[in-house]
Structures are given as structure tokens and as C-alpha cells.
Amino acid sequence: MRSFDDLFAISAERKGGTDALEAQLAKPKSAAELARIPEDRWLAQFTKGVFQAGFNWQVIENKWDGFEAAFHGFDVDRCAFMHDEDMDRLMSNTDIVRNGPKIRTVLENAHFIQSLREDGGAGKVLGGWASTD
Structure with a gap:
């Protein structure tokens, strides 16, 4: 390599x-600029990265407005409480890429972002991460 x-x-x-x-x-x-990024944008960016992995990136870009709508603007608390009916709705939504494991990561990443609130929030934690780590 x-x-x-x-x-x-x-x-x-x-x-x-x-x-x-x-x-x-x-x-x-x-770090200060990253700390000011709202939680919903962190969740959106995590989601975009997950869905772009293994897919044509342009497909995800073309469907991105559909992702924003389907996940309610990536509202962290709302995404963290998705249930089976939400998963069924998303799996039949042609405005997004319907990949069950990737859709489930939105729920999991929303939980992760919620857990960072104790330490000042996603922007502060991730923005303050040592560049050497």
C-alpha cells in the first residue's frame, strides 16, 4: 500500500x-467551531457517512432531502425513540436507501449523541478530541 x-x-x-x-x-x-455544531447536524453527518459507505455517493446526495424528511431533520431525541413501526415505515420509503442495518444506525448514533450530553455535547466532545488519538 x-x-x-x-x-x-x-x-x-x-x-x-x-x-x-x-x-x-x-x-x-x-474545536470552538465544532462545539457550535448542533446535535442534529452531527447525526445527519454520521448518517451520511454510514449510507455512503458501500454505495455510490451521488445516490446518497441525490436522496439527501428524502433522508432529512424521513428522519425528521435528524432530531436526536426523536430518532433515539424510533420503534418497529418507524423502521417499517422507513424500509418502505423510496425517498431513502432502504437498508435495514444502515437505518438502524440512526437510532444507535442518536443514543450515542445523547450519551455525550453528560460531557458537554457531541460538538464539545468530538471537537475537543486530541488530534493525536
């Missing part, structure tokens, strides 16, 4: 040099 440095060098060459490549890369948010 190629090292990161090798891949970076190849990418820089293709993009017109190191500076040109760096200009195209997203800049990480500060």
Missing part, C-alpha cells in the same frame, strides 16, 4: 503543485 506522502505527491503533481492541492483541501474546523 502506498504511503500518504506518496499519494500526496502524486495528487500534487496532478493538481499543479503542492500549493494548488492545498488550496483545494477543506480546512479543519477549530
